[in-house]
Amino acid sequence: xxxxxxxVLAGAALAGAQEFKxxxxxxxxxxxxxxxxxxxxxxxxxDTTVVIFVSTVCPISNGYNDRMxxxxxxxxxxGVHFIFINANATESAxxxxxxxxxxxxxxxxxxxxxxxxxxxxGAQVTPETFVIDRxxxxxxxxxxxxxxxxxxxxxxxxxQALDAVLAGKDVPMAHTKAFGCTIKRRRRAS
Amino acid sequence: xxxxxxxxxxxxxxxxxxxxxxxxxxxxxxxxPKLIAAQRGKIVLVDFWATWCEPCREELPxxxxxxxxxxxxxxxxxxxxxxxxxxxxxxxxxxxxxGVRLPGYRKQARNDGDFIDFIDPKWSGAxxxxxxxxxxxxxxxxxxxxxxxxxxxQAVSKLL
Numbered sequence: 001x002x003x004x005x006x007x008v009l010a011g012a013a014l015a016g017a018q019e020f021k022x023x024x025x026x027x028x029x030x031x032x033x034x035x036x037x038x039x040x041x042x043x044x045x046x047d048t049t050v051v052i053f054v055s056t057v058c059p060i061s062n063g064y065n066d067r068m069x070x071x072x073x074x075x076x077x078x079g080v081h082f083i084f085i086n087a088n089a090t091e092s093a094x095x096x097x098x099x100x101x102x103x104x105x106x107x108x109x110x111x112x113x114x115x116x117x118x119x120x121x122g123a124q125v126t127p128e129t130f131v132i133d134r135x136x137x138x139x140x141x142x143x144x145x146x147x148x149x150x151x152x153x154x155x156x157x158x159x160q161a162l163d164a165v166l167a168g169k170d171v172p173m174a175h176t177k178a179f180g181c182t183i184k185r186r187r188r189a190s
Numbered sequence: 191x192x193x194x195x196x197x198x199x200x201x202x203x204x205x206x207x208x209x210x211x212x213x214x215x216x217x218x219x220x221x222x223p224k225l226i227a228a229q230r231g232k233i234v235l236v237d238f239w240a241t242w243c244e245p246c247r248e249e250l251p252x253x254x255x256x257x258x259x260x261x262x263x264x265x266x267x268x269x270x271x272x273x274x275x276x277x278x279x280x281x282x283x284x285x286x287x288x289g290v291r292l293p294g295y296r297k298q299a300r301n302d303g304d305f306i307d308f309i310d311p312k313w314s315g316a317x318x319x320x321x322x323x324x325x326x327x328x329x330x331x332x333x334x335x336x337x338x339x340x341x342x343x344q345a346v347s348k349l350l
Contacts, residue, residue: 058242059242060242124314124316125314125315125316146302146303147274148274149274149276152274176303177302177303177306177307177314177315178314178315179272179302179315179316179317181242181243181244181317182243182245182316182317182335182336
């Protein structure tokens with residue numbers, strides 16, 4: 001593991017207040033491209049948008065790499081926009097880029113080094129997913145599905161949510177408990 | 191009886207015994223309260239962890255050492271792994287290496303989200319997570335994320 005000059009701490013204790021709640025609008029926020037350029041959510045979103053917090057090193061996030069690629073490929077053709085964000089202060093843009101190349105990710109990834117976007121969504125772990133509808137309202141928050149072992153999956157949380165939102169219906173399980181490695185947030189000065 | 195079949199049977203039995211030995215015991219909303227009730231009279235710290243959770247792996251040896259120190263004063267550490275059953279042997283081996291007292295347990299609920307809410311509705315399910323129960327079996331405190339041993343020791347000292 002790389003040593004950092006910054007002190008980092010996982011967990012919700014030092015996170016900022018969660019602003020985006022289910023059923024409420026998602027306001028604009030900013031992430032950073034892997035080249036270090038600021039990018040607004042408003043420039044990336046579509047009629048339906050999925051935000052997914054991921055990690056390069058978390059075994060659970062990596063256990064979902066293929067499934068995230070599959071969801072991306074299946075739903076981008078339906079007009080869904082995806083924003084993959086790495087909010088771990090311990091993982092650099094270079095780490096994210098190398099990881100994406102190694103795993104053949106067809107989608108762009110962004111950094112949220114200060115964890116500001118993660119805080120706004122209340123994201124705690126990787127992977128953790130959010131679906132926003134055409135009215136900018138947060139409609140789903142939770143896991144991709146309910147087991148990292150594909151043979152044990154009973155609930156396709158993210159896919160079900162997307163199908164419901166695209167059909168203009170209520171999401172049957174709008175909130176599921178995402179599981180994975182805690183997002184490594186940067187300690188904030190008090 | 192020929193020697194070779196006896197040897198094969200012995201090897202098979204040894205493998206079965208070893209496999210049973212390295213399995214964690216599944217726990218859900220029904221068995222978890224019984225687990226806590228069985229420790230009535232003691233101070234119980236339940237640690238939810240996983241082999242894939244780095245902060246969990248760093249924290250466990252410290253918890254094991256603390257339990258060894260406090261055991262005589264009625265403190266018990268119970269570990270509940272969030273790993274998949276296929277990881278039982280790896281989880282068991284890790285518990286052995288860290289000196290954590292066995293048996294170890296593993297989440298085995300029908301619905302993970304419901305089980306997480308059952309343990310503590312404020313818990314997002316993120317690991318590590320620690321839950322402290324008093325001698326009467328009532329939950330006293332929850333610790334979400336990485337926790338300083340000092341905070342744990344302080345909370346336990348109030349229950350001694």
